[in-house]
C-alpha cells in the first residue's frame with residue numbers, strides 16, 4: 036500500500052481531482068429572499084456559465100494541500116542559508132502577540148481615540164529602530180525593503196526640490212542588490228554604476244570623481260555590502276557627499292551584521308531602510324508579508340510620509356499636516372502585524388540580546404567560511420560579517436556549476452544558498468546561516484557541502500542529474516521561462 040502511494044506519479048492538480056457533484060461544504064438554508072442577480076448587477080458583469088471550479092470534498096482538499104505542504108522546506112525544518120535574505124527563525128512568541136484579539140481585530144479606520152494602544156506600539160517600535168540606527172525619526176509605512184528604498188529616494192528627491200535643485204544622478208556600486216538601481220529609476224533618477232575595488236568594496240576615488248560634477252543626488256550603498264564585507268570608507272564617503280550637497284542612502288538589508296555594534300547615523304547616513312522581515316525576525320518568503328521602515332537624518336525629517344505619529348502629553352496623534360511631506364506611500368500604516376512581531380522580538384531580546392544576535396550571526400557565517408574555505412573558491416577574502424560569498428570556480432574545472440551544487444544540496448536535505456548574486460562574483464554561492472543555527476546544524480551543512488565538492492571531482496555526472504530525492508526532479512528552467520504554462524485547461 037505505502038509502496039503504491041510512493042509510486043504516485045505526481046500530485047494531481049485540485050482541478051484534476053474534481054468529481055462532478057462532489058461537495059465539501061453545505062451552506063445553511065437561505066434566510067433571506069432570493070434576488071434575481073439580473074435585477075441588481077449590470078448585464079456585462081454577469082457570467083454566462085458558472086466557473087469551472089473543482090468539485091471536491093473536504094477530505095480531498097485537506098489531503099491535497101497537506102501533501103503539498105510537506106513538499107515545502109521552511110526555517111522550521113532546518114538551515115535556510117539563502118544569503119542576503121536573512122532567513123532566521125521566527126520565534127513563536129511573536130506570533131502569539133500578533134494574534135492577541137485586540138491586535139488581530141483592529142480596523143484601520145478606527146478613530147484615533149480607540150487605537151491609542153496600537154499607536155503607542157508603533158511609537159515604541161519607532162523609538163527602538165531610532166536607537167538601533169542612531170537616526171532621529173523612522174517611518175513604518177513601507178511594505179518591504181524595496182518599497183523602503185523608494186520611500187527614502189523620494190524623500191531625497193523632495194529635499195533637493197525644496198532647495199530648488201534637480202540633480203539627476205544616483206551612484207550605485209556594481210555589487211548592489213537589483214532593487215537599488217530599479218528604485219533609483221522609479222524615483223526619477225539616472226543610475227551611474229561604480230565598479231568595486233579589487234577587495235569588493237566601494238571605490239572612493241571613483242566616487243570622488245563622480246560627485247565633482249555637482250549633478251549627483253545620492254549614493255546608494257549597502258553596508259556591509261552584498262559580499263558580507265564592511266565598507267571601511269563609508270563615513271568618508273558620507274562626508275564627501277554632504278560636502279557637495281548630495282545624500283547617502285544606505286541599503287539596510289544587512290543590518291543583521293551590526294545591530295547593537297554600530298549605528299548608521301554615526302556613519303553619516305541620511306536614510307536607511309530596515310527589513311523587519313530579515314533583521315527583526317518577522318516571517319517572509321513567497322512574496323510577503325514584509326515591512327521596510329525607513330530611518331532618516333534631520334535633513335529628511337520634514338519629508339517623511341504622513342501620517343507621522345507624535346506623542347502629545349500621554350496621547351498619541353497621527354499628524355498629516357506637514358507641508359514638506361512626500362505624502363502617503365501606502366494605504367493606512369503598513370503591515371501592522373509585522374510591526375507587532377518586530378517589537379516583540381526587540382523587546383524579548385533587549386539591547387544585550389540584540390547585540391548577541393549580531394555576534395551570533397557573524398560567528399556562524401565565519402564558522403561556515405572556515406569549514407568550506409578548503410572546498411570552494413572565495414574571490415573576495417576580506418573579513419566576513421554575517422554572510423560569505425563562495426563561488427564554483429574549483430568545481431567548474433570539472434564541468435560542475437553552482438546550479439548543480441544547489442540542486443545536489445536538496446538531496447542532502449538543505450535549502451540551497453543564494454546563487455549567482457552578487458553579480459561581481461561569477462558562479463556565486465552566497466551563504467548566510469543567521470544566528471538561529473546551532474553548531475550541529477552548521478556542521479551538517481558543512482559536511483554536505485564538502486561531500487558535494489568531493490562528488491564534483493569524482494563523479495560530476497551525478498551532480499548534473501541532481502536532485503534525485505525530491506518529488507519534482509531537475510526542471511528545464513529555460514523552457515519554463517520561455518514557454519510558461521500558467522493555467523490549467525480541461526483537455
Ligand SMILES: *Cc1c(COP(=O)(O)O)cnc(C)c1O
Pocket residue numbers: 119120179180181182212214257261286288289310325327
Ligand atoms: C532583501 C534585500 C532588498 C529588498 O528587500 P525586500 O524586502 O525583499 O523588498 C534590498 N537590498 C538587499 C541587499 C536585500 O538583501
